[in-house]
Amino acid sequence: MKNNKIVLIACGLLAGLTVQAQEEKKISGFNHIESVATDGKFLYVADIGKNLTPEAKDGDGSIAKLDGNGKIIEQNFVKETLNAPKGLAIDNGILYANDVDRLLAIDLASGNKLYEISFNGMTSYLNDIAVWDKNTLYVSATDKSKLFKVNLADKTFSEVTTNVSIPGINGLFCSKKAPKLYVNGLGSDNKPNGVVGYINLNNNEFTQLTPLEGLYDGIFVDDNTLYFSNWVAYEKKGVVFSMKLSNNKLSRVKISELIAGPADFIVFKNQLIIPGMMDGTLLFVPIKKESHYVN
Numbered sequence: 514m515k516n517n518k519i520v521l522i523a524c525g526l527l528a529g530l531t532v533q534a535q536e537e538k539k540i541s542g543f544n545h546i547e548s549v550a551t552d553g554k555f556l557y558v559a560d561i562g563k564n565l566t567p568e569a570k571d572g573d574g575s576i577a578k579l580d581g582n583g584k585i586i587e588q589n590f591v592k593e594t595l596n597a598p599k600g601l602a603i604d605n606g607i608l609y610a611n612d613v614d615r616l617l618a619i620d621l622a623s624g625n626k627l628y629e630i631s632f633n634g635m636t637s638y639l640n641d642i643a644v645w646d647k648n649t650l651y652v653s654a655t656d657k658s659k660l661f662k663v664n665l666a667d668k669t670f671s672e673v674t675t676n677v678s679i680p681g682i683n684g685l686f687c688s689k690k691a692p693k694l695y696v697n698g699l700g701s702d703n704k705p706n707g708v709v710g711y712i713n714l715n716n717n718e719f720t721q722l723t724p725l726e727g728l729y730d731g732i733f734v735d736d737n738t739l740y741f742s743n744w745v746a747y748e749k750k751g752v753v754f755s756m757k758l759s760n761n762k763l764s765r766v767k768i769s770e771l772i773a774g775p776a777d778f779i780v781f782k783n784q785l786i787i788p789g790m791m792d793g794t795l796l797f798v799p800i801k802k803e804s805h806y807v808n
Contacts, residue, residue: 537769538797539789540583546788546795548641548777550601550608552621555580556781557590557608558788558795559598565791568637568656570596570613578624581782583795591619593626600641600685600777602650611639611652616663630668632661641732641777643685643694653682655699660685660712673712675719681707684732684741684777697729697741709741722756723763731787734758735780740766742775742787749792751775753785768798 545561555578562573574595578587591598591610600611607627608619614637618627632639636654643651650663651673658680660673681699688695692714698707707729710721728744731753739756751772755764766785774790785798 536799538583540795540797541793542585543577543793543795545790545793546776547597547599547790548601549779549786549788549795550603551581551779551781551786552603555586556583556786557601557603559601559610559777560793561597561599561790567597567599568613572596574598574612576601576608576610576619583797587624590624591617591626592624593617593619599639600652602642602644604644605647609642609644609650611642613637614639616642616650616652618665628668630663630670632670635659635661640683641685643687645687645689651685651687651694653685653696655681655683658682658698658701660694660696673717675712675717677719679708679710679719683707683730686732686734688734695732695734695739697732699728699730699744700726703747705743705745709739722761725763730774730776731778733778733780740778740780740785742772742778744774745771747774747791749773751789753778753787753798766798766800768796772796 544563545565546558548559550557558577560575572594574597575589576591578590596613598610598612602609606621608621610617614632616630636657638656640653640655648666652661661670663670679698680701683699684697686695693711695711697709700707705728706726731742733740737758742753744751753766772789773792776788776790778787787796
């Protein structure tokens with residue numbers, strides 16, 4: 514209860530520091546979208562299925578292909594039977610998708626599975642994916658609060674051990690310039706005690722960027738700005754924050770309504786494209802880069 518109050522109070526205090534947004538658009542008709550990715554032209558969305566059972570091998574998941582405006586081109590783009598697909602990433606003509614306890618590599622041209630890497634026995638909640646290079650991915654296992662480094666060349670993986678635990682590690686985003694892996698956490702024991710920060714990949718040390726805790730999910734870096742989403746609670750109370758990485762100034766993105774589970778989002782064509790996981794919506798929020806911050 515204490516953490517909930519802290520999160521809600523912090524959200525209220527930050528309400529005046531907003532990213533301006535106009536002409537929002539919401540697309541409905543999905544079940545439970547957990548992630549969205551783009552190849553620069555099309556959008557791909559991972560739908561857990563009719564039942565919000567992210568760890569169940571029930572075969573009712575799907576990945577849809579949309580045009581850049583959100584119009585559905587193929588409801589079931591991936592030909593493989595999917596259970597509860599979550600994190601997506603695209604690199605070199607391959608769509609990578611986490612599905613419960615396996616990492617799938619999908620041919621972007623055909624939607625056919627190329628191969629899979631099994632994490633059976635290690636986790637039942639593979640979540641986000643971040644691409645480092647053509648042979649290396651990072652994936653989060655939220656249920657175990659673990660991070661794995663995947664070698665695509667030999668289809669193996671190893672755990673990345675950080676100096677401190679990141680409760681319910683969830684969202685991932687690689688910054689190759691630093692090198693840093695930006696991460697956040699959903700928290701532990703159903704409490705909003707997740708954190709936001711980055712892992713220095715030279716020594717695997719974690720640095721927390723804000724004392725604000727929450728139920729964090731999506732994370733993305735664009736134009737030297739870190740965006741991250743906070744469910745706040747398991748109902749329609751979700752928000753998205755932005756942080757200027759030059760000074761760690763925190764702002765709340767101005768969105769016309771709270772989001773029911775803001776999950777793994779992207780920035781595409783100056784828009785935040787945010788899944789509403791709990792109500793099956795996809796929200797497009799234009800961002801004006803010249804007015805991100807209020808002094």
